Amino acid sequence: MPLYVKALEEHNTHEFDGFYAIYSISFPKSEQKSYDELLTMQHSSSYTIYLAVNDEKIVGFCIMYHPKQDDFFLLEYMAVDETQRGIGLGSTLLKQSIEHLFNTQGTRALLIEIDSPEKNSSEQEIREKREQFYRRLGALKIDPFDYILALKSSEEAPPMELLVYHPHMKTVSKSTLQTWLEKLYVNVYGCSQNDPRIAQMLESTPPILNLI
Structure with a gap:
């Protein structure tokens, strides 16, 4: 199956583990949230973890913060599997994530640090x-x-x-x-x-x- 982007399901441990495998090696330890903090994000109504899936394998993700009471979103984390970089996967992941976010949460300013x-x-x-x-x-x-x-x-x-x-x-x-x-x-x-x-x-x- 070709590349597609989807939201991580709230109780899908297999998808979460695939996401965490990339997350845990993509950022300095000082910038990472704990495993339990990420689980809390998975179940929070203020966060969506978007997954890039290629041939049924998770190859990238981005975490969007979208509090209902505020007028902005935040791209909190984004990473692509190091074996999949340089082929436009990151652009597809972010574009489709933003499109889904705007369609489900409304159009707001997306902040990127x-x-x-x-x-x-x-x-x-x-x-x-x-x-x-x-x-x-x-x-x-x-x-x-x-x-x-x-x-x-x-x-x-x-x-x-x-x-x-x-x-x-x-x-x-x-x-x-x-x-x-x-x-x-x-x-x-x-x-x-x-x-x-x-x-x-x-x-x-x-x-x-x-x-x-």
Whole structure:
């Protein structure tokens, strides 16, 4: 059977194990959620785990956060089996996941966190390719804005950008951005709504920010 994308079923342990096999080796341990936390996501009405399936084998996934009470979504994780990269599978996975998400949850801004390719790094080429990947699908960068990831550890967060995918949105207000940041920090990362990093991010932002 050719490649297709589907939502992980709530009580399907076989699909969950196939997803977890890719997840567990695709991210640094410091950025991973625990097995039990991922199980909670599988059963949560605020999350959908989308699977890319090729020849009945799970070859990729993305995790979408879609709280009913908010006006945005978040692409929380995305990965493709390392043996299946470079053949357009990631684009198909993300496009079909977004289409399903918009059809079932409504059209909202989809937020995407990426390491900034504008800062010097040993992973410069990887970061540039990752940004180009999302931009080819239509995601835009909030400008001017430097995103601070809500790390709970004492280590310094890497320079980040926040991309936005929406069919029609070309600007975002500072007040809307503040709401997004507060919701991300509290509901996704378990930080305080009054976390000083939020004020730091917003300190020099204009009332209206462009998506470029």
